[in-house]
Amino acid sequence: MPYQLIDHTGDIGIDVSAPTLEALFAEAGRALFEILVEASPGAGTPEEFPVLGADPPEELREFLAELLYRFSAERKVYGEFAPAPGGIRAVAEPFDPARHAVRTELKAVTWHQLDARREKDGWIARVIFDV
Template identity: 45%
Template sequence: FDLIADATDVRAEEERAVGVDGADEADLLVNFLREVLYAWNGEAFLVKECNIREVAARRLTAVLRGEPYDPARHRIKTEIKAVTYHQASVRRTAEGWLGRVVLDV
């Protein structure tokens, strides 16, 4: 979330529920990140944090917390154009899960 705007300036004032479907874990990750990006590009909502509620075989649900963009308080750092499938992957590790995506900036 810190790529778009400085996350230290964003407050977790509002919640947005997100649910995505996918064919596999990598598809779920890409679709989820696309929803997060849409929160910014489509609704001018900056995400401070998220809480993944459920990950099933083909479904991911989460709650995003953040606030609407305020040009007086938020400095935009980077424009992210898209979340791509190029080299997208998710794998289980000893510590949990590790995901990789490529962003189009």
């Protein structure tokens, strides 16, 4: 499995692995929305997310925080994450409580134990979300 939930006591964390940095971001984005809602992937509008930050952990956190903001404030659900030139592409659908059964609200993407680094076989990351 490309991502696993961490047994954090009060919050929720993920350990993610992927062959490339871009694939790592895509996988983490998918994990975020699997935790939030039962998203039905499919018809939607593609949107692109530039990758911004001082280092890979910060870039990953910024990307996930941006997704969470758009979900909370713009009420969009994202799926079909894929690497795109200079960033990540994802398909956005309007949040519809009838179709996107709710799971867990995430307040934020924390910096606690935040990690994203290259290993022998690819990239790994750890992210903890505030519930």
